[in-house]
Amino acid sequence: xxxxxxxxxxxxxxxxxxxxxxxxxxxxxxxxxxxxxxxxxxxxxxxxxxxxxxxxxxxxxxxxxxxxxxxxxxxxxxxxxxxxxxxxxxxxxxxxxxxxxxxxxxxxxxxxxxxxxxxxxxxxxxxxxxxxxxxxxxxxxxxxxxxxxxxxxxxxxxxxxxxxxxxxxxxxxxxxxxxxxxxxxxxxxxxxxxxxxxxxxxxxxxxxxxxxxxxxxxxxxxxxxxxxxxxxxxxxxxxxxxxxxxxxxxxxxxxx
Numbered sequence: 001x002x003x004x005x006x007x008x009x010x011x012x013x014x015x016x017x018x019x020x021x022x023x024x025x026x027x028x029x030x031x032x033x034x035x036x037x038x039x040x041x042x043x044x045x046x047x048x049x050x051x052x053x054x055x056x057x058x059x060x061x062x063x064x065x066x067x068x069x070x071x072x073x074x075x076x077x078x079x080x081x082x083x084x085x086x087x088x089x090x091x092x093x094x095x096x097x098x099x100x101x102x103x104x105x106x107x108x109x110x111x112x113x114x115x116x117x118x119x120x121x122x123x124x125x126x127x128x129x130x131x132x133x134x135x136x137x138x139x140x141x142x143x144x145x146x147x148x149x150x151x152x153x154x155x156x157x158x159x160x161x162x163x164x165x166x167x168x169x170x171x172x173x174x175x176x177x178x179x180x181x182x183x184x185x186x187x188x189x190x191x192x193x194x195x196x197x198x199x200x201x202x203x204x205x206x207x208x209x210x211x212x213x214x215x216x217x218x219x220x221x222x223x224x225x226x227x228x229x230x231x232x233x234x235x236x237x238x239x240x241x242x243x244x245x246x247x248x249x250x251x252x253x254x255x256x
Contacts, residue, residue: 002031003029003030003031003064004029004030004031004091004092004155005030005031005033005086005088005089005090005091006026006029006030006031006032006033006090006091006092006093006094007033007034007035007078007081007082007086007090007092007093007094007119007124008022008023008026008032008033008034008035008036008093008094008095009034009035009036009074009077009078009081009093009094009095009115010022010036010037010074010095010096010097010098010111010112010115011037011040011041011042011043011044011073011074011095011098011110011111011112011114011115012036012037012040012041012042012098012099012112013036013037013038013039013040013041013069014034014036014037014038014059014067014068014069016040016099016136017099017136017137017138017140018096018097018098018099018129018131018138018140018143019034019036019096019097021097021140021143021144022094022096022097022129022147023065023067024144025144025147025148025151026094026151027064027065029151029152029155030064030091031064031065032064032065032066033065033066033068033081033085033086033090034065034066034067034068035056035068035069035070035077035078035080035081035085036068036069036070036074036077037069037070037071037072037073037074037076037077037111038057038069038070038071041072041073041074041111042098042100042110042111043109043110043111044073044074044075044111044114045108045109045110045111045114046075046114046117046118047073047075047111047114048072048073048075048076048079049071049072049073049076054070054071054072054076054080055070055071056068056069056070056071056080056084056085057069057071066085068081068085073111073114074095074111074112074114074115074118075111075114075115075118077115078093078115078118078119078122079118082122089122089123089124090119090124091124091125091155092124092125092126092127092151092154092155093115093116093119093124093125093126093127094116094126094127094128094129094147094151095112095113095115095116095119095126095127095128095129096112096128096129096130096147096167097129097130097131097140097143097144097147098110098112098128098129098130098131099130099131099133099134099135099136099138100130100131100132100133100134101130101131101132101168101227102128102130102166102168103130103132103166103168103185103186103223103224103227103233103235104185104186104187104188104212104214104222104223104224105185105186105188105189105190105212106190106212107166107185107235107237110128110130112128112129112130113128113164113166113237115128116128116164116165116166116237117164117237117239119164120159120162120163120164120237120239121239123161125154125155125158125159125164126159126164126165127150127151127154127164127165127167128164128165128166128167129143129147129150129167129169130166130167130168130169131143131168131169131171132168132169132170132171132227133171138171139171141174142169142170142172142174142177142232143169145174146167146169146177146180146232147167149180150165150167150180150234159236162238162239162240163236163237163238163239164236164237164239165234165235165236165237166185166223166234166235166236166237167232167233167234167235168223168227168232168233169227169232169233170227170228170230170231170232170233172230176230177230177231177232178229178230178231179231179232180231180232180234181226181231181232181233181234182234182235182236183221183222183223183225183226183233183234183235184221184222184223184235185222185223185235185237186214186215186216186219186222186223186224186225187214187215187216187222188212188213188214188215188216188224189212189213189215190210190211190212190213191210191211191212191213192208192209192210193208193209193210194206194207194208194209195207195208195209223235
């Protein structure tokens with residue numbers, strides 16, 4: 001039998017430290033193909049490119065490892081890999097390791113999770129990994145240790161159809177982590193603010209700022225609580241967005 005085929009992507013770009021750590025982690029397990037944006041594409045969610053052509057560039061190739069950059073988004077990268085590069089469906093897709101948290105509502109905005117969700121759409125067991133540290137030289141030792149555990153489990157046991165994993169790591173000493181906590185997405189929102197400025201030509205422009213507002217800070221079953229209390233937070237994400245429990249009620253309201 002052939003080795004497992006492992007597809008790797010991210011949203012920080014093919015040359016980010018986080019994806020390098022992830023590649024090193026998964027290389028011993030099979031044939032690895034990396035397709036990631038040529039530059040940072042954070043916050044792209046599930047965006048795709050439709051108004052300009054996409055380009056793939058082979059960065060390097062060695063035994064059991066090929067690395068490509070993509071001129072588009074993380075989801076573009078996964079789509080091109082599945083449709084143009086690979087001769088079979090990957091056994092697993094891993095995305096990250098992202099520089100910055102993707103816990104709570106950030107999962108909606110995340111390009112890292114966009115790539116994982118695209119894999120999930122295509123029936124591939126998929127995981128997004130993120131460290132709660134935006135520093136380009138962030139410490140990934142804790143993330144590598146626990147990503148290996150989670151990766152090995154999913155590679156062996158797969159995931160249910162329509163479900164992928166959102167994994168986030170706290171910024172703490174590796175010896176202080178309390179373990180893995182399986183939890184739910186925290187209810188919370190980003191309270192956006194815009195810093196309004198004026199350019200030399202008198203035209204206004206805006207920088208997005210803001211802060212996260214946790215609506216349930218004391219709920220011990222949430223990812224934000226887990227991270228704040230030194231756990232690795234793992235949230236199973238259901239990618240079918242249908243509110244099944246509201247269908248009958250809405251049907252009765254609109255068809256009485």
